[in-house]
Amino acid sequence: MHAVTQPLALPARPLLRINVKAGDVIVRCEKRSDILVERGVHKTSDAALTDQDVTLKVRASTVEVRCPMGTNLNIGSIAGKVVVSGDAGDVRVATASGNISVERAKRVDLRSISGRLEVGGCGDCRLATKSGRVAIGSARSVDVATVSGRVALRRAAGAVKVKSVSGVVEVGGAGAEDIQVHTLSGSVTVRLPAGTRPELRLRSLTSRATNPFTAGEDCSVAVSTLSGKVELVAD
Amino acid sequence: MSVAPPALEVVTGAVVFTDIVGFTEYNALCGDAEALELLATQERIVTAALPGGARIVKELGDGLLLWFPGACDALETTLALQERFEAVSTDTGIPLWVRIGVHWGQPSRRRDDIVGHDVNVASRIVHIAGPGEVIASESLLHALEHPLPEIDFSELGPVVMKGLPDAVRLYRATRTW
Numbered sequence: 465m466h467a468v469t470q471p472l473a474l475p476a477r478p479l480l481r482i483n484v485k486a487g488d489v490i491v492r493c494e495k496r497s498d499i500l501v502e503r504g505v506h507k508t509s510d511a512a513l514t515d516q517d518v519t520l521k522v523r524a525s526t527v528e529v530r531c532p533m534g535t536n537l538n539i540g541s542i543a544g545k546v547v548v549s550g551d552a553g554d555v556r557v558a559t560a561s562g563n564i565s566v567e568r569a570k571r572v573d574l575r576s577i578s579g580r581l582e583v584g585g586c587g588d589c590r591l592a593t594k595s596g597r598v599a600i601g602s603a604r605s606v607d608v609a610t611v612s613g614r615v616a617l618r619r620a621a622g623a624v625k626v627k628s629v630s631g632v633v634e635v636g637g638a639g640a641e642d643i644q645v646h647t648l649s650g651s652v653t654v655r656l657p658a659g660t661r662p663e664l665r666l667r668s669l670t671s672r673a674t675n676p677f678t679a680g681e682d683c684s685v686a687v688s689t690l691s692g693k694v695e696l697v698a699d
Numbered sequence: 700m701s702v703a704p705p706a707l708e709v710v711t712g713a714v715v716f717t718d719i720v721g722f723t724e725y726n727a728l729c730g731d732a733e734a735l736e737l738l739a740t741q742e743r744i745v746t747a748a749l750p751g752g753a754r755i756v757k758e759l760g761d762g763l764l765l766w767f768p769g770a771c772d773a774l775e776t777t778l779a780l781q782e783r784f785e786a787v788s789t790d791t792g793i794p795l796w797v798r799i800g801v802h803w804g805q806p807s808r809r810r811d812d813i814v815g816h817d818v819n820v821a822s823r824i825v826h827i828a829g830p831g832e833v834i835a836s837e838s839l840l841h842a843l844e845h846p847l848p849e850i851d852f853s854e855l856g857p858v859v860m861k862g863l864p865d866a867v868r869l870y871r872a873t874r875t876w
Contacts, residue, residue, distance in 0.1 A: 483857040483866045519857075538856030540866050558827060558858040558869070573855060573871070575827055592829035609829035611720065627796060627830050629721035648724045648794060667792065688792060690728050 479517035480531055484541040488526040488562075493533050493550035503528040534570070545579075555586075563596070580613075597631075606635075632692075636699070642684040651692040654685055658698040668694050708808040713773030713801055713839060714821040715765035717745070717780075720796040720830040722761035737761075737793055744783050748776055756813055762825070766813060770842035773801050774850060774872055777833045782874075785831060798832055800825030801872075803839040820867065823860040827869060837868040851875045 480499060482489050487504065504527030505511050505520050512519045520527060526544070531537075536553040539546050545563045548555055552569040563580040566572050571588045574581045580596040583589055583603065591598050592609045598616065600606060605622035608615050610631045617624065617635040624643040626633050634653045637643045639660035645652045656662060661680020666673040666687050673687070673694035687694050719725075719741065726734035738761060745755060745763060750772045756764040767773035777799045784795045802824055804817025820836065828834040840852060851873050857866035 481857055483859065485859060538854065540857040540859045542859050542861060556854065556856045558855055560859075560861055573853070575829070575855065577826060590829075592832075609720070609831075627720075629724050646794070648721050648728060690725075690794075 478532065479536045479538065480529070481517055481519040481538045482522070482527060482529070482540070483520065484522045484525075484527055484539075484544055486543050487522060487541070488544040489539055489541060489546045490526070490528045491537060491539075491546075491548045491552070492528075492530045493535055493548065493552045494530060496530060496532050498532070499535075500530040501527070502530060605641075637683065637685075640683055642686070644686045646687070647689045647692050649691045650689065651695070652687050652689055653695045653697060654687065655697045655699045656683075656685070660698075662696075664696075666694050666696075668692065709805050710808055710813065711768075711805050713767040713770055713803050713842075714806060714813065714818050715767065715773055715777060715802075716759075716762060716800045716821050716825040717741070717765070718762040718798050718825050718828075720798055721794055725794055733793075737795065740787060740793070740795060741784075741797065744787065745780060748780055748783065750776060756811065764813075764818075769844060770803055770839050771844050771847060773803075773839065774833070774835060774843070774847060777801055778850065778872060778874060781831055781833060796830035798825055798828035798830050798834075800828055800834050801839050802836040803842040820860075820863060823863060824867070824869060827855070827858060827860075833872045835870050835872050837870070840870060849875050 504522050504525040510521045533551040534553045537555045539557045541562055542560045543562055546557050548566045554571045555566050555569040556573040557564050558575045559579050561578045564574045565582040567584045569586045572583055572586045573590045575592045576596050578595045581591045581593055582599045584601045587604045589603045590607045593613050594611045595613055597614045598608055600617045602619045606620045607625045610628045613631045615626055615631055615633045619636045621638045623641045624635055626645045628647045628650045630649045632650050633645050636655040639657045661678055661682045662685045664685050668689050670691045671693050675696045676698045752768040754766050756766050784797045788795045800821050802821035806813040806815035806817045824834050852870040855869040858869045859866045
């Protein structure tokens, strides 16, 4: 049986859906005008093209696909890792245990129960994981939820919302938009540019917050935790 | 002599699971009394919000199994619940971080309980949701009795869930305002 490797012509607003039971998904968004399935789709019936989207269904195999920059991706899998490289459009991924990595995207919605979530750079980021770690390089707005997973956000230009039960949270803001971080036991570190004058609402039942900033109205920082430490740091 | 199994009473409607994120940790940190109060708060809010015909089927630890005869009622009520949970969390500081999964199907009644494949699907969907979210299945969207212009549906994609043979298309429901 031969893999489906011939290029698939695209609809005007391409959405690529990839549905994998057990296997890795590797997508490269690059300068091209078609979708090329390099590996993993063995029957033509596993690839469907409609007016709106291209759907690839795979049972147990690694899928490797090349697609145009800006392609919107909807990917579902149980256990395999998902890696999206290059410049993607809207990326939505849900896995049970697989790690998810997106290099750059317009928007992302990544969900995994135990997988690690990594985003290099994106516009609006929504990420949810139970026990996996979350790492975001740069983003416009960020909404993250974890149970025990650690959250590391290097820099967000816009609003940030993080809820974590016990994960340690480190977020970096630009000092112009609101930051909300709520944990039960996870420690929280918020980094802002030196000289920022934030409006602060810091609440920890067990420890005093460390805060080098003078209060003002540049942005709002709301942090609450039951037993974690709270630290604000001037970058 | 064989005994005929009881006839199945199949019902059609929305199956909803709620789950409090971090309940175990909250209980460990704050004690049983605070944890019980959190559960009671959730139940009070849900009971007050349920429209006619809808009901709490049963409690499941820190979660609830709800039943709605109408798809629109199920969506509007669960979104209203999330707004209320968020307001209570903000006002009181207690972490009423609830995730909600909604599915439309035809489970079987077993006395006051409901059982069957569609209940299992709904129980899987709630695990895809984050705190504060309402995640609905495609079948629920197809069952909406009328358009809901004030609700936006963002597709999550073909979600493959453990124990289910086929991927389920899921949507995150949010208010448009």
